[in-house]
Amino acid sequence: MTVSILSRFAAHGGRQLVARHTSRATGTEMTFAIFLPPQADSGPCPVVWYLSGLTCTHANVMEKGEYRKAAAEAGLIVVCPDTSPRGEGVADDEAYDLGQGAGFYVDATQKPWATHFRMKTYIEVELPEVVAANFPVDLDRQGIFGHSMGGHGALTIALRNPSRFRSLSAFAPIVAPSQVPWGQKAFPAYIGPDPAKWRRHDAVALIEDGARFPEILVDQGEADTFLADQLKPELLARACSDAGIGLTLRMQPGYDHSYYFISTFMPDHIAWHARRLAA
């Protein structure tokens, strides 16, 4: 459960750290970023988990997501994990949307991925234990959010574990991976060809199958080049409407899929979580 601190910077009265530890879930070293607001010097703080998208490490949102000012003001700890196991002995693919950097937050059952690609267990079980053992987090007050593949991760993890999280939001999430090319490529590779096995890893399918979360915030850029083919927020809107889930879906004119979009709406997402994680 010990972590090595790789870097430490003062920011907004708090501290931005990068930590590394040996993961029993993935069997590799795993790196995550953690922001501790000034309030963490005085006692446990609520924690928000941010899951990143395809090609990302912990560093993309840390460097471009601009979450620290709002998180410091709200007293939120923000944890930003990597998107997959990595290293020389870890399976990979030449494409950007499979293998290292593209873990899809599932536990792979198929060769060659099953050996290390266990991001579901890592995020759902191991990382909370590691963070709680080393940092002043209040695990009774947890929220989760993410971007694109990480939005898919946030939605599916919260829908499968609604009692763990008090708040959920996403930027441009993949809402129905079973119905779009990214998921239709990754899911057979990681969890096999049977679409029935994909449903526990698909937010729209989870809702159709009875999973519930009280309310969800989603921001989606209208100029996002992945919108029509890969993201399809209308599928989440329909599923939430049918299920009585309170979805706030904000279509944002002019915004694309990048961290310029994410950083623009990051303060709104931090505020969404802070309101629901207040004591």
Ligand SMILES: N[C@@H](CCC(=O)N[C@@H](CSC=O)C(=O)NCC(=O)O)C(=O)O
């Ligand atoms: N064509 C790009 C695709 C990679 C990309 O756009 N990745 C996004 C997430 S997409 C869904 O999960 C991202 O967050 N990129 C990192 C960034 O800092 O912008 C490529 O080939 O890289």
